[in-house]
Amino acid sequence: MTSTSLPSTTQVAVVGAGPTGLALAITLAQAGVDFVLLDKLAEGANTSRAAVVHARTLEVLEELGVAEQLIATGLKLTRFTVRDGVRRLLDISFAGLPTKHAYTLLTPQFETEAVLLARLRALGRDASRPYEVAGVEQDERGVTLTMRSGETLRAAYAVGADGMHSAVREAAGIDFTGAAYGQSFVLADVVMDWAPGPEEVSLTFGTAGLFVVAPLPGGRYRVVATLDEAPLEPSLDFVEQLLEERAPGQASVKDLVWASRFRIHHRVADHYRAGRLFLAGDAAHVHSPAGGQGMNTGIQDAYALGRALAEGRLETYEARRRPVALRVVAFTDRMTRIATARGPLLALRNILLPLVGRIPAFRRNLATELAELDYR
Template sequence: MNNMNNMNEANDVSDKNDEKGVNDMNDVNDVNDVNTAALPARTEVAVVGAGPAGLALAVTLAAAGIDFVVLDKLTEGANTSRAAVVHARTLEVLDELGASEELIARGIRVTRFGVRDGSRRLLTVPFDRLPTVHPYALMVPQYETESVLLDRLRALGGAVHRPYEVASVVQDADGVTLTMSTGETLRAAYAVGADGMHSTVREAAGIGFTGSAYEESFVLADVVMDWAPGPAEVSLTFGAEGLAVVAPLPGGHYRVVATVDDAPPAPDLAFVQRLLDERGPGQAKVTGVAWSSRFRVHHRVADHYRAGRLLLAGDAAHVHSPAGGQGMNTGIQDGYALGRAFATGRLDGYEAQRRPVALRVVAFTHRMTRMATTRNPVVRGARNIALPLLGHTAMPRKLATELAELNYR
């Protein structure tokens, strides 16, 4: 099997076109996989991007015995946490890939999602009764997910070639020629763009990326703090100033995601504290910032997932709001589904299988974001009256199933 290489932009919270970060504490792992071996001349499948979607695809291809090469432009894997939740359907996929057990050991299992207005609880969404062997959401930094997938890839004889930036992708009747920025070339029967929102492969395929951007910027921070709701749940807090999501992470940290009209490039401790004071008064005492960034979110879906010998997966195919934490999950499932399509010779069915899922996720997260960020006092009042009433119906379990993506099997 040829060695591989690829590293994606991020999924989930890497749906962005503007991100700058700061590390204030040395608490993130280094995902370093530099491969200095010569680039092979030919392969069956060239995978561009080694983020979660690309790695899931590579592991699936390796398990099926299909020759492939993974290409990534970064010198080493990212060591920031970015996406932080792995949902039940993705854990089922990772079961199939032999990667779930190690990842679960590195994360925190959370069985409920709390919705609040300030400190007032409006609704609880339970995960512990989901119809799955994984009735929970696993909180774990994205670099851990990538590390586990990379370890599994190595165990199957694969690797990631870095740094190889793909400068051009040209297909013809017999295959695809990928030319690196160094001038080296790789000939493949197929090429897959798992290379993020600004995908070189998607642009080469001439596939449109329909949608638009949210006006607000988003703050992302991993912090140490005393948090009144505690580490047993993910909290979504509504407020007149916007939404804030707080989720527990391993090592006593919390992930904070919040909408801000104009976020600073690298939100510091004082900024995060003010933000949480506004949206959840008396709930948080921030004592440290491990990592922070700002980003802008688009909601877009590729018009097609295939153009001849070029295919798309992950953020190259869909980007959306981080509300619900479904971006990376949908991308990993894309990678697995595409790998199985290669293995079974059913590439024509890939778009029909996965694009409707992306459309559904984008629509669902857009509705969630708009409901959470509305500043219309009448709409906010109606929302805050309706949600507690819905808590006594089947709605919370339906929401849990939708977030877990168990409807997408």
């Protein structure tokens, strides 16, 4: 269903065909639950955006039959390093975690979406595009979704996997509690020579703010940085200057593949369900990219909700997944605030981190939190 035809009825309407919506659709397809997957774009996004797939998500993707294909497209890394400038403060290793995926996988989001979509099509299903949902109304017996183009779809349940500005969440009347960070974020994919090399993800602290460099397949690197006010469309010169300021002498940029500015919020929906309407992924929670956990938490939401819909355990979904989002938001907020500490707090941070980093239990717990293995 990629073109103009839209069925009139279904069991579950899934709004949004990003990683969360695709994972939910696969879960429902495997369980034999009828659904329609809607997306307002004529085709999937081709930018990389989320680039990290953590261990728990890989376990879920195994259940969906796509882990092996996705792993083949990415880089396996076992080390996450925290620095202040060039000074190494803390090394976190994923090796030895209680999972067959004792690493983090680096692969651009469009690869993740492509693998998920191929799996969905192998199951005989597809996304319906382009259909933008303009209205959502529920009653005692179901939900009516009205497209901007005029078509309607009747479903027993509807799921908002349609991002931070979710039409489903708005229709459900669910508040999105939280706030925005004052700084803006720059996200860029570059080809460069990087002194720390492609064997680790680097989180660099500094008075200017948070700075992350992560290797990607094909010799590329993902750069994420906070700034008081970033340009709307960061240029190659801007990214080169940013790297020189945040990591002097560490990078030699050869090409800018893609760059964007965005603002980050830390918010969690007050509820994940209102009657026959459900939320998952960024429609339910948004947070700092410091730990690379946004897409991961959304895919895990999708799997949990799909199983709950298939098994008639709808009351368990919010109870299982909302506490996870609260924990992820709190964790990434702490990481962001520690990274952007200034004054006396900066000096205290740089003293304490190397000290606590010598404690094996601290390093193991931090790796487990990043990998989301406690969220099983």
